[in-house]
Amino acid sequence: MSNKEERKAPVLRFKGFTDDWEQRKLGDKITRIKSYSISHGYETMHDTNTKYIHYGDIHTGKVKIINDINILPNIKDNNYIGLNKGDIVVADASEDYKGIADACLVNTDTDSNKIVAGLHTIALRPQKDTYPQYLYTYLSTDIFKHFGYKTGTGLKVFGISYKELAKFLVSSPSIKEQKKISKLISLIEKNIDLQQRKLNELKEVKKTLLSQLFPSKGQYRPIIRFKKFTNKWTKRKLGNIAKIIGGGTPSTSNHDYWNGNINWYSPTEIGNNIFVNSSNKKISIKGLNNSSAKLLPGGKTILFTSRAGIGNMAIMLTDGCTNQGFQSWVIDDTKIDIYFLYSLGRLLKHDAIRQASGSTFLEISNKEVKKLLLEIPSFTEQKLIGNMLRKIDDDIVRQKERIILITKIKKNLLQKLFV
Known part of the structure; x- marks a missing residue:
């Protein structure tokens, strides 16, 4: 059977x-280059003219298209076989399926320096009928990622072997x-x-x-x-400048308490959001009246997480309430500017964590929040x-x-430019 x-x-x-595109196995379009079990322990601060690519640096995005060799760590040379411009290095291990076979491209001349493929990598040299940057881009498409999900193996660490990688079918047009x-x-990636x-x-x-x-601290x-x-x-x-109000959760066994029109926030919904105006879950007026949750005024409330990630904050734009994972700040907006307090409050996070206690998880109490x-x-x-900080935010x-x-836009183009 033809490949x-x-x-x-x-x-x-x-x-x-x-013209129609040609489809061939990846193993028929590349030459494999030797990689080595070189880890962070091999690195040196001295300039040795020998650099290496670690799989972890591929996953973090430290190395993608390598235009500057100086971003790579130095190692002592040990007669390693080096990479050339146009070679592609694939990470063969990942802590999750999304990172399987992430790749980087050597895009710099290596005449005066040597670059070596290190720990958990597979090094590939495209043949003349394959443009290196095209193949590198192909390895970031959903087509290839789906192949990696299906092929990867492992429980805590997922991996892919060269034998399996070589089976991937690459569709290619002319070099031009x-x-x-x-x-x-x-151009899009540079943008x-x-x-x-x-x-x-x-x-x-x-x-x-x-x-x-x-x-x-200590200054006025x-x-x-x-x-x-x-x-x-x-x-x-x-x-003394805000009312500190906790939250509550209506009984989950009473369906009349839920799916109403009152916002009810949990700490996981805050994240890095500056503003919130609609919660994932909502409660009814019955749920509000039959729990310790309190209705907080929109535009005058700063949500402040008090457990499981203390000190995450968001300004609540519309009326709502929270579960017991918050000690929210309700202000008098004729005396306190809410964006000023929000910005200043983020500087209080470390103080809040220091005041927290608990054996199962850290939590800061209503009493301690008031003392900040x-x-x-x-x-x-x-x-x-507040206005200045809001503009920059x-x-x-x-x-x-x-x-x-x-x-x-890039993802959409990748879907339409590749088969």
Whole structure:
């Protein structure tokens, strides 16, 4: 039986290309290069001109398309067989199925340095009829990932052997079309990387602002202030500037208490969200009246998790209640700016964790949350600080959404450009 077959082309094509694609086993399109059981213990701080690729660095995304050899760790040379530009290194082990056979591409000249494939890797050298970046991109498609899910074995650690990997069927057009596809995907990936760098820069700006707009411990004035504000900030207990309210859970055996129209939050719904306005589960008015849950006002409440991940916060935009995993903060919005308190509150997380107790899991009580200390300025200064931080948070949210959108475009193209 021939390992070479003809297969129809994908849904989306570049103008001028009409030929059917060729389908062959991966093992027939590459030459295998030796990899070694080199782990982190082999690394050295000295520049040895010999680098290596560890499977863990592939999974974390530290190495994807390697354009700069200096991102790789140094090891002492031991007559290892090195990689060439265009070689692909696949991680053959992963802690979950999603990471099976993640790959990276050597895209830098290796004349003056040697790059070695390290622990839990399979090194592949594409043959002349296969453009390296095309094959690397193919290994990130859902087609290949599905193959990895089906083929991978193991319980705690999932793995794939070269023998199984070599059976994967790769569909390929001409080299010219492979290069066009690769160039398009590469441009999108560069855009994603650019947007990610912008996101990281915004996060750094916010981090700096938080350190300078709020006083350091033991201080009563921040480093940066708006004009005309010179007064010391006032030390207050949280319980003196906000009502601290716990939550509750209606009986799960009474169906009349559930599936109503009242939001009912659990800590897992908070995550990194700044705002929440609709919960996964909802309770009825009967459920509210027959439990210790309290209806909290939207726009005036900061949800604060008090167990199983203490100190996660979100501003609740619409009325709702919570389970007992919260000690929420309800403010008087004529005296406290909610975004100021939300931003300042995130700095209280470590203090809250220190005050927590419990044998099964850590939890901070209502009484201890009320005792948390913070310095606050006048209401006018609060609003200026809150507005500034909200603007940068809005920029961060928009930047995240931009990355999600471009990533979806890339995924859609991968589905339509490959078969």
